[in-house]
Amino acid sequence: MPTAPPDGAPLRVLVVGADAAGMSAAHQALRTARRTGRRIEVAVLEAGEDTSYSACGIPYVASGEVADTEALVVRTAVEHRAAGIDLRFGARVTHLDLERRLAQVAGGSAVEFDEVVVATGANPVVPPWAHVDGVAVEGVHHAKTLRDADTWSRRFASGGRVAVVGGGYIGVEMAEAAVRRGLHVTLVTRSRVLSTFAPEISAVVVEGLRAAGVEVLEHSTVEGLEVEDGAVRALRLGEGTVAADHVVVALGVTPATDLLAHTGLLSPGGGLRPDERGQVVPGVWAAGDCCEVRSRTGFWTYAPLGTHAAKAGRVVGENVAGGDLRFAGMVGSAITRFAPGTVHLEIARTGILDAQAAADPSLDPVVVVTDGTTASGYMPEAAPITLRVSADRTTRRLLSVEIVGGPGAGKRVDTAAAVLWYDGTVDDLAWMDLSYAPPVATAWEVLQIAARRVAERIDRAARA
Numbered sequence: 001m002p003t004a005p006p007d008g009a010p011l012r013v014l015v016v017g018a019d020a021a022g023m024s025a026a027h028q029a030l031r032t033a034r035r036t037g038r039r040i041e042v043a044v045l046e047a048g049e050d051t052s053y054s055a056c057g058i059p060y061v062a063s064g065e066v067a068d069t070e071a072l073v074v075r076t077a078v079e080h081r082a083a084g085i086d087l088r089f090g091a092r093v094t095h096l097d098l099e100r101r102l103a104q105v106a107g108g109s110a111v112e113f114d115e116v117v118v119a120t121g122a123n124p125v126v127p128p129w130a131h132v133d134g135v136a137v138e139g140v141h142h143a144k145t146l147r148d149a150d151t152w153s154r155r156f157a158s159g160g161r162v163a164v165v166g167g168g169y170i171g172v173e174m175a176e177a178a179v180r181r182g183l184h185v186t187l188v189t190r191s192r193v194l195s196t197f198a199p200e201i202s203a204v205v206v207e208g209l210r211a212a213g214v215e216v217l218e219h220s221t222v223e224g225l226e227v228e229d230g231a232v233r234a235l236r237l238g239e240g241t242v243a244a245d246h247v248v249v250a251l252g253v254t255p256a257t258d259l260l261a262h263t264g265l266l267s268p269g270g271g272l273r274p275d276e277r278g279q280v281v282p283g284v285w286a287a288g289d290c291c292e293v294r295s296r297t298g299f300w301t302y303a304p305l306g307t308h309a310a311k312a313g314r315v316v317g318e319n320v321a322g323g324d325l326r327f328a329g330m331v332g333s334a335i336t337r338f339a340p341g342t343v344h345l346e347i348a349r350t351g352i353l354d355a356q357a358a359a360d361p362s363l364d365p366v367v368v369v370t371d372g373t374t375a376s377g378y379m380p381e382a383a384p385i386t387l388r389v390s391a392d393r394t395t396r397r398l399l400s401v402e403i404v405g406g407p408g409a410g411k412r413v414d415t416a417a418a419v420l421w422y423d424g425t426v427d428d429l430a431w432m433d434l435s436y437a438p439p440v441a442t443a444w445e446v447l448q449i450a451a452r453r454v455a456e457r458i459d460r461a462a463r464a
């Protein structure tokens with residue numbers, strides 16, 4: 001149980017992890033304490049040497065669009081310390097003793113706390129083939145930290161052939177980065193490219209990748225590496241080899257929660273499941289990629305996204321210092337881009353996955369795929385866009401929207417996210433008042449045409 005500080009003593013808040021979630025929590029705690037008049041001390045223990053950087057920007061440093069990693073740092077250690085945060089680098093917490101309120105730090109020291117905020121993020125998945133005899137193979141690396149941004153920028157600038165393993169968002173973004181550097185790229189994925197999207201949408205992405213010169217190998221598994229003098233030379237697949245001087249490992253992440261492995265607080269997937277105030281159990285708070293996220297319809301998903309980490313961190317910071325703020329949940333929105341110059345695709349989704357809909361017996365999804373343009377057909381800006389809209393036959397509730405298309409296509413998904421947020425129907429989406437001008441939309445906005453078609457399909461089936 002949390003120990004209240006003795007009368008007059010400040011509340012000792014310990015944050016573990018100094019990136020998006022942890023530093024949002026730390027600053028918000030101080031802001032709230034100033035507002036409420038609470039005395040608090042905020043210490044942050046960080047295993048590495050970096051703080052408050054945009055990991056989301058790593059592909060754009062790798063591509064050379066962003067000149068250096070410093071540009072990704074949102075707030076420096078000096079700024080955090082000037083704000084009153086006791087930020088300590090090189091302090092990996094190995095064990096959190098929740099009874100004694102002690103954080104054990106690698107190297108033997110321990111830090112006491114009254115309240116602890118776990119913001120340890122995620123670890124990249126490292127496949128066994130990335131090491132030979134326990135040693136990391138040169139040229140084989142993930143894209144997770146600020147240092148990785150430097151590594152990839154340097155390696156891509158040096159030329160050579162690139163293999164990207166993993167067809168998720170980061171795999172696609174790193175493929176774009178390598179193409180922008182003028183390198184030959186092979187993307188290998190065990191399933192489909194962007195497999196959380198429907199096949200109709202990911203097929204358009206594959207077409208775009210190939211049009212930009214990326215060799216795409218779907219349903220293909222890496223079995224090992226060919227290594228020369230400690231450096232990678234090729235990937236070994238079931239069906240042959242792929243020459244590669246650089247291998248980007250983009251196989252996803254898992255929650256970094258070893259420090260709580262002894263507590264019984266972890267979900268089967270290893271994540272934490274904080275309540276809407278960000279509390280796991282009294283005195284233990286958590287935010288960011290070490291957590292699963294609750295959807296607004298009530299199920300837990302592992303959705304390691306910066307947008308959730310920043311909001312959840314702020315919520316925790318407010319509440320740990322005596323305020324009252326709630327994390328409102330997610331609807332499943334995500335977006336990425338593949339635009340190496342010759343091709344420009346924006347790819348976005350919101351709502352539940354088909355598999356989640358299929359697992360819910362109360363839902364009967366009606367799905368329509370619609371092609372259109374992002375602007376009036378006579379305008380030079382008009383680019384193709386494909387939308388896939390799903391709604392429940394009985395209630396007409398919108399279930400999901402997936403989009404792929406040219407400039408301006410992707411952020412259209414936010415309109416659908418707003419409809420989902422308010423539990424709206426496909427008719428709400430079809431008829432709401434959206435803006436129109438020829439360079440940016442069609443008179444009947446394509447998202448609304450797509451929604452209307454689903455509504456019409458439901459109506460036709462009801463009449464039949």
Ligand SMILES: Cc1cc2nc3c(=O)[nH]c(=O)nc-3n(C[C@H](O)[C@H](O)[C@H](O)COP(=O)(O)OP(=O)(O)OC[C@H]3O[C@@H](n4cnc5c(N)ncnc54)[C@H](O)[C@@H]3O)c2cc1C
Pocket residue numbers: 016017018019020021022045046047048050054055056057058059091092093094119120121122143144145170256259287288289290304305306307308309335
């Ligand atoms: C290449 C890439 C692109 C991305 N693009 C997007 C995007 O476009 N949109 C989006 O929403 N999200 C994106 N993300 C995800 C987003 O970056 C993360 O969701 C976000 O960084 C999570 O923040 P966090 O603070 O929870 O965790 P992290 O950023 O992982 O930070 C956790 C910190 O805790 C430290 N730590 C871990 N364990 C310990 C310990 N035991 N003791 C002390 N310190 C510890 C780590 O060193 C790290 O600094 C991307 C991620 C990557 C890698």
